[in-house]
Structures are given as structure tokens and as C-alpha cells.
Amino acid sequence: MMKACVQPVLLAAMLAFGTQRPTMPLAWWSLDDTRTFVSAAGTPVRVTVLTVSSANARMRVVSIPFEVAKTPGSTELSLRSFAQVLSTQPAYRSREWIVVNGGFSSYQLDVPLGLLVVDGKVYSRVSTERPRRQVSQQTSEYTQYRWSGILCQMATTKEWQIIPTGRYAPGTCTSAIQAGPVVVEPNARVGIAPSETRDMAFVRTVICLGADSSFKIALTQQPTNLFPLAQWLSKPAASGGLGCQSALNLSGDNSSGIVISTRRSGARLSEFGDGSFPLATALVFEPK
Amino acid sequence: MPTWSQIRDAIISFLPRPLGDAIQKGLLPALLLVFTAIAAVPLLIVLLAALWLKVLSSIDVPGITALRNSYLQVVNEGFSIEQVAARSNARLDYLQLFEYELKPKRTLKELRLSLRPMQKAAITMQSISFVADDPSCTLPENDIDLVSVSLGDQVLKTFRSESNVHVMIGENWWREHQKNFDDDDAVQRLTFKLTDQARQLKCGQVRIEGNVEVFKDLFTSTVGRNQ
Numbered sequence: 433m434m435k436a437c438v439q440p441v442l443l444a445a446m447l448a449f450g451t452q453r454p455t456m457p458l459a460w461w462s463l464d465d466t467r468t469f470v471s472a473a474g475t476p477v478r479v480t481v482l483t484v485s486s487a488n489a490r491m492r493v494v495s496i497p498f499e500v501a502k503t504p505g506s507t508e509l510s511l512r513s514f515a516q517v518l519s520t521q522p523a524y525r526s527r528e529w530i531v532v533n534g535g536f537s538s539y540q541l542d543v544p545l546g547l548l549v550v551d552g553k554v555y556s557r558v559s560t561e562r563p564r565r566q567v568s569q570q571t572s573e574y575t576q577y578r579w580s581g582i583l584c585q586m587a588t589t590k591e592w593q594i595i596p597t598g599r600y601a602p603g604t605c606t607s608a609i610q611a612g613p614v615v616v617e618p619n620a621r622v623g624i625a626p627s628e629t630r631d632m633a634f635v636r637t638v639i640c641l642g643a644d645s646s647f648k649i650a651l652t653q654q655p656t657n658l659f660p661l662a663q664w665l666s667k668p669a670a671s672g673g674l675g676c677q678s679a680l681n682l683s684g685d686n687s688s689g690i691v692i693s694t695r696r697s698g699a700r701l702s703e704f705g706d707g708s709f710p711l712a713t714a715l716v717f718e719p720k
Numbered sequence: 721m722p723t724w725s726q727i728r729d730a731i732i733s734f735l736p737r738p739l740g741d742a743i744q745k746g747l748l749p750a751l752l753l754v755f756t757a758i759a760a761v762p763l764l765i766v767l768l769a770a771l772w773l774k775v776l777s778s779i780d781v782p783g784i785t786a787l788r789n790s791y792l793q794v795v796n797e798g799f800s801i802e803q804v805a806a807r808s809n810a811r812l813d814y815l816q817l818f819e820y821e822l823k824p825k826r827t828l829k830e831l832r833l834s835l836r837p838m839q840k841a842a843i844t845m846q847s848i849s850f851v852a853d854d855p856s857c858t859l860p861e862n863d864i865d866l867v868s869v870s871l872g873d874q875v876l877k878t879f880r881s882e883s884n885v886h887v888m889i890g891e892n893w894w895r896e897h898q899k900n901f902d903d904d905d906a907v908q909r910l911t912f913k914l915t916d917q918a919r920q921l922k923c924g925q926v927r928i929e930g931n932v933e934v935f936k937d938l939f940t941s942t943v944g945r946n947q
Contacts, residue, residue, distance in 0.1 A: 495852075495855070498852075498854075498855040503853055503854065504851060504852075504853060505821075538847075538849055538851075539819075539847060539849060539927055539929055543849070543851055543927075544851070550855075552858070553852070553855070553856070553857065553858040554852070554858045554859040554860075554861055555851060555852040555857070555858075555859070556849075556850075556851045556852065556859070557850055557851075557859055557861060557881055558861075561883055602861035602862070603861075
């Protein structure tokens with residue numbers, strides 16, 4: 433059933449972006465680029481939504497320089513060029529995978545800003561930089577720090593959660609990436625203040641954890657403020673939203689993107705979003 | 721020959737009407753008094769103060785120098801001259817940016833500068849980051865002292881992983897540490913050094929980024945007089 437509904441959507445997405453289409457979508461992911469919400473200016477914003485089943489797939493956080501066997505400070509790989517490099521590596525060449533832009537960069541484009549834990553190894557420590565100003569309408573443990581949330585694979589349960597930065601303690605996560613702000617706080621509470629709409633709009637990538645244990649990546653096709661995006665993400669699917677239980681803003685603008693490689697598409701990659709700006713981290717999805 | 725009253729009437733005819741009316745009513749002495757109090761006296765006092773300060777600056781007698789300095793300090797504080805000057809870059813002598821990477825095998829970096837004893841300076845550490853430098857590296861998550869910064873041989877401050885930290889080398893700092901510096905020689909080294917704790921780490925790199933501002937301000941030395 434999933435295949436049946438996904439294939440036309442995927443086909444439309446590929447044609448719309450003029451990219452090469454994997455010959456057949458697989459059951460562990462689906463892509464929908466027909467979703468829209470209304471921006472602060474009242475214009476529709478189109479969103480590409482990648483849904484990955486956590487039952488059939490796993491998510492990994494990767495350091496881009498380490499994944500391509502380089503040292504931090506020596507690479508300037510965008511999401512697209514990173515995916516190209518991966519597609520030539522033996523470990524990735526014959527596999528299906530999807531790669532999505534990760535968190536923010538620090539003093540070098542390939543050095544992560546804030547916490548990065550990969551397979552239990554701490555590559556970068558948690559950032560406790562205070563927010564420049566309040567972005568949330570209520571004060572909560574999600575508003576204490578500028579990079580307010582950590583996408584964390586809990587060491588105890590192996591489940592992925594978005595936890596507030598202030599709650600992080602060493603050893604909490606086997607894999608983790610810090611970013612922010614947390615646009616949807618647990619139990620679908622909007623984590624952004626309406627006044628945020630006075631700020632500049634950007635193209636956004638947001639990772640959303642749904643009630644059905646799926647991962648959803650929402651990639652906006654037009655610049656948007658976080659507040660209307662957060663409202664749409666937190667709205668139940670039955671009401672036209674994405675039904676996120678929690679959601680974290682990742683790096684955006686021209687670093688935003690999704691690249692899909694399927695076995696049946698050979699070495700060809702399907703690319704969504706700009707994904708042209710160098711990155712420090714990425715999220716990799718693979719079938720179990 | 722015109723009389724004084726005729727001259728006066730002629731002058732009044734050139735004045736604005738309200739002022740002319742006031743003088744006609746005999747208020748000239750009062751007007752002159754107000755003008756003197758509001759305009760002439762303040763200007764004259766400042767002029768005389770500046771003149772005397774200039775004269776006193778050339779007299780090398782400790783008591784007079786101290787008196788002059790105290791007076792200047794009151795004026796500086798009263799008019800917030802320092803705060804106003806600090807808001808601009810007018811007092812900045814030079815600015816040096818730095819970006820260094822320190823590793824357990826490369827534990828020290830030196831920045832060459834020229835800072836006279838008692839000269840005002842400020843160091844801003846924009847970021848001190850600690851990141852892994854190879855995939856097998858895992859960083860300790862407890863907060864340890866990473867880098868110490870020294871001016872000459874005098875340690876200024878030790879930093880952990882933090883951002884936007886300012887160290888002011890001001891009058892109080894110099895008064896406390898002046899004895900450790902040679903009065904005649906400029907300080908030429910700002911040293912960034914991994915702490916003993918950080919040197920024991922097996923991997924990772926500490927990245928420091930910031931700037932040194934050296935100001936034109938020279939505080940008055942007290943060491944010579946005390947010795």
C-alpha cells in the first residue's frame with residue numbers, strides 16, 4: 433500500500449526538480465513534495481517531506497570529514513558533493529542510502545558547532561552559548577541555550593529523541609547532533625514565538641519525530657520563518673499538518689538538501705534542495 | 721559730537737526689538753550679569769584650568785604632579801571622558817587578530833606584540849573550541865582547563881571551552897603586576913599554552929580565536945615612586 437501511494441508522488445517530485453529518478457521507491461522511505469503551508473506573509477510554502485520508517489531503516493549521524501577519511505579543517509564538501517564522494521566509496525557504492533544536511537558549522541565549515549557524538553565517540557562538545565534573544569513564547573528547558581536541542585539516540589533505549597541541551601549529560605547519547613531551535617517541543621507544542629516572523633525567512637531543513645516512530649525530514653522549497661513552519665509541523669496529520677511530536681531545526685538556506693541513492697538507480701543520485709554550501713555533519717538513512 | 725545717549729540709541733536700534741526694549745527699561749546691567757555668569761565665566765574657568773594644568777605638567781615636583789593627576793581624575797570621571805572615548809576607536813593604538821590550533825604535540829603559540837608597561841590593552845577570546853582531530857578520537861566531556869594565556873611570563877587567565885570572554889589589562893591589573901615587568905622594556909609576547917590537563921589528552925585539538933586591542937592610554941606608574 434505504501435509503495436502504491438509513494439510512487440506517483442515520487443515521480444512528480446523527480447519531474448518537478450528535473451533530477452534523475454530512482455527506478456522504484458523502496459518501502460523504508462517515501463517522498464512527498466506536494467505539501468504546503470501558509471507563510472507569515474500569507475503565501476503558500478511548498479515542502480518536500482521525506483518519511484523514513486524507523487522500523488525498516490536506521491539513522492546515523494556522521495562527521496563529513498571523517499566519513500571521507502579527512503581531518504577537520506581540510507574539507508569543504510556540500511551535501512551534493514559529499515553524496516557524490518559517498519557514491520564512489522565501496523562502503524556506500526552498492527547500498528541504498530539517503531543523506532540529509534546536518535547541524536551548523538563552527539570556525540571552519542567542516543567543524544561542527546556544538547555536540548557531535550558518532551557511535552559513542554564525542555567529536556565535538558556541547559555548546560552552552562546563551563540565546564541572543566528569546567525565540568520561544570514560553571520559557572522552558574528548551575529555551576536556555578541558543579542551540580537548544582540535541583537529536584539523541586538514547587544510550588539506554590537506542591531510540592531517537594530530541595532532548596533539551598540543558599538535559600544532556602555525558603554518556604546520554606550513543607549518537608547525537610546539537611542544533612536549534614527546537615521548533616516543536618514534546619507533545620506537539622509550538623516552540624517558536626509569533627514575533628519570530630519579524631526575522632528573516634530562510635529555506636529550512638527540520639527533522640521531525642512523529643508519533644508513529646517515523647523520521648520526517650521537512651525541506652521547505654521557499655524561504656520561511658520558523659513560526660508558521662512550527663505551527664504546520666505540530667498540527668495533526670488529520671488536520672493537514674505533519675503531526676510532529678517534536679522537531680529540530682537543522683542547518684538551512686543553501687546547505688539544505690536531501691540526496692537519495694537507490695541500488696536500482698545505479699550510481700545516479702536524486703537531489704532535492706540546494707545543498708551547495710559546505711557542511712560539517714550529515715544524517716544518513718539506510719535500510720536495516 | 722554725538723552724546724553717549726545718542727550712541728546708545730543708535731546701538732539699540734540695531735539690536736533685536738525685545739533686547740532693545742529691555743535696555744531702554746534700564747535692564748542692561750542685569751543682562752550683562754546674566755551673560756557673564758552663563759557664558760563668559762564658564763569659558764574663562766575652563767581656559768584658566770587648562771592653562772594651569774599645562775603649566776603644572778611641566779613642573780616635576782611629586783606633590784604638584786599628584787595634585788594635577790587627582791584633579792584630572794576628577795575631571796575624567798565627572799565628564800565620563802573614558803566611557804565616551806571607549807565607545808569609539810579613537811583611543812585604539814592597534815588591533816591584532818589571532819587564530820591558533822593547539823594540540824598535545826603542539827602545545828604553545830606566541831603572538832608578537834608591543835605593549836609598554838602600564839599601557840591599556842584588552843584581549844577578547846571569541847571562541848575556545850575543543851574538537852576531535854581523527855575518527856578514533858573521543859573527547860573528555862568533563863569541563864577541563866584548556867588554554868592559559870600569558871603576557872610576558874605573567875599568566876593572565878586560564879580558559880575552558882567557552883566563547884566571548886574578555887580580559888582587560890587595565891590600571892588595576894598593571895598596579896597588581898607591574899613589579900613583574902621591566903619599566904623600560906615593552907612586553908613583546910602574548911603566549912597561548914595548553915594546560916597540563918590538556919597536554920595529557922591523547923587526541924583532539926583546541927582552537928582559539930580572538931583579538932588583542934592595544935590602546936593609546938598609558939596609566940601612571942607608581943612603582944618608581946614606591947621604591
